[in-house]
Amino acid sequence: MTDKVIRIATRQSPLALWQAEYVKAELEKFHPGIQVELLGFTTKGDVLLDSPLSKIGGKGLFVKELEVAMLANEADIAVHSMKDVPMEFPEGLGLAVICPREKPTDAFVSNKYTTLDELPQGAVVGTSSLRREAQIRANRPDLQIKTLRGNVNTRLRKLDEGQYDAIILATAGLLRLEMADRIASEISAEESLPAGGQGAVGIECRTDDEVTKALLKPLHDQETAYRVTAERAMNRRLEGGCQVPIACFATLNAAGDELFLRGLVASTDGTKILRDELRNTPDNAEQMGIELAERLLDAGAAEILAEVYKQSNDG
Numbered sequence: 001m002t003d004k005v006i007r008i009a010t011r012q013s014p015l016a017l018w019q020a021e022y023v024k025a026e027l028e029k030f031h032p033g034i035q036v037e038l039l040g041f042t043t044k045g046d047v048l049l050d051s052p053l054s055k056i057g058g059k060g061l062f063v064k065e066l067e068v069a070m071l072a073n074e075a076d077i078a079v080h081s082m083k084d085v086p087m088e089f090p091e092g093l094g095l096a097v098i099c100p101r102e103k104p105t106d107a108f109v110s111n112k113y114t115t116l117d118e119l120p121q122g123a124v125v126g127t128s129s130l131r132r133e134a135q136i137r138a139n140r141p142d143l144q145i146k147t148l149r150g151n152v153n154t155r156l157r158k159l160d161e162g163q164y165d166a167i168i169l170a171t172a173g174l175l176r177l178e179m180a181d182r183i184a185s186e187i188s189a190e191e192s193l194p195a196g197g198q199g200a201v202g203i204e205c206r207t208d209d210e211v212t213k214a215l216l217k218p219l220h221d222q223e224t225a226y227r228v229t230a231e232r233a234m235n236r237r238l239e240g241g242c243q244v245p246i247a248c249f250a251t252l253n254a255a256g257d258e259l260f261l262r263g264l265v266a267s268t269d270g271t272k273i274l275r276d277e278l279r280n281t282p283d284n285a286e287q288m289g290i291e292l293a294e295r296l297l298d299a300g301a302a303e304i305l306a307e308v309y310k311q312s313n314d315g
């Protein structure tokens with residue numbers, strides 16, 4: 001029993017609320033009698049829905065307001081999709097735990113077709129992710145990629161209205177919102193290497209809040225933490241957030257003693273794609289991410305990314 005109240009700062013999209021409710025339920029499960037409150041916030045990223053994220057500076061767009069509330073002691077924790085969490089935290093805040101990962105893949109969503117391969121010549125595919133765009137274009141240069149923004153429900157509505165032949169969404173988001181029936185097919189990691197952190201939920205809190213950190217401990221999943229640590233280290237070394245055509249994806253073998261990290265850097269048009277991979281023990285996760293990033297940089301990643309940044313600044 002505990003008389004502690006935990007205040008969760010959360011965005012109000014269906015997915016953000018699902019994640020906050022999930023953490024609330026887990027805390028209540030592990031600590032009977034605990035009080036957990038949800039405090040809803042609107043972030044800049046929720047307001048600026050018309051511009052492609054890559055053009056309004058994606059970094060931290062969805063987390064700033066939540067962090068301000070925690071620093072002001074108006075909230076205790078924030079629950080994030082690890083894919084959207086910036087690499088560095090403000091002084092006084094940090095990631096306390098990473099929860100068990102949902103499926104990390106991308107999903108092909110369409111009312112007419114089952115797979116990307118089935119799409120006819122010139123079909124229109126909705127995504128605002130440069131990572132997804134680059135990998136689709138590499139396989140299918142004939143397809144038209146059209147911007148798609150908004151929360152999951154908005155994106156599905158735009159598909160249903162006929163604005164797109166298919167759209168790409170994270171499998172995890174659809175599963176969590178109980179919309180598995182909207183997944184026409186899961187796209188393999190070979191065909192679309194996922195974004196670092198995709199499908200994983202992390203919890204941020206004040207670094208000096210030992211009581212909250214102790215309460216959060218049982219929600220931690222070490223396998224997910226190893227994987228996401230390697231992925232984020234690669235992203236950090238490449239200075240990429242989720243608004244660049246960078247993919248990084250780690251898996252742990254069944255014995256739990258070998259981490260396999262794959263990385264990709266591409267030009268948005270998919271004409272240049274660099275891939276590399278390495279294996280090591282999970283305690284080397286951070287170092288693996290850095291090493292894989294450096295191997296990609298040696299192979300020309302910096303030049304490819306410089307070109308991407310130049311295009312997004314050109315408007």
Ligand SMILES: NCc1[nH]cc(CCC(=O)O)c1CC(=O)O
Nearest residue numbers: 081083169170172173198199200
């Ligand atoms: N880019 C937004 C975003 N951030 C996290 C998810 C959902 C799944 C996850 O936890 O990674 C999504 C939606 C999507 O990419 O379709």
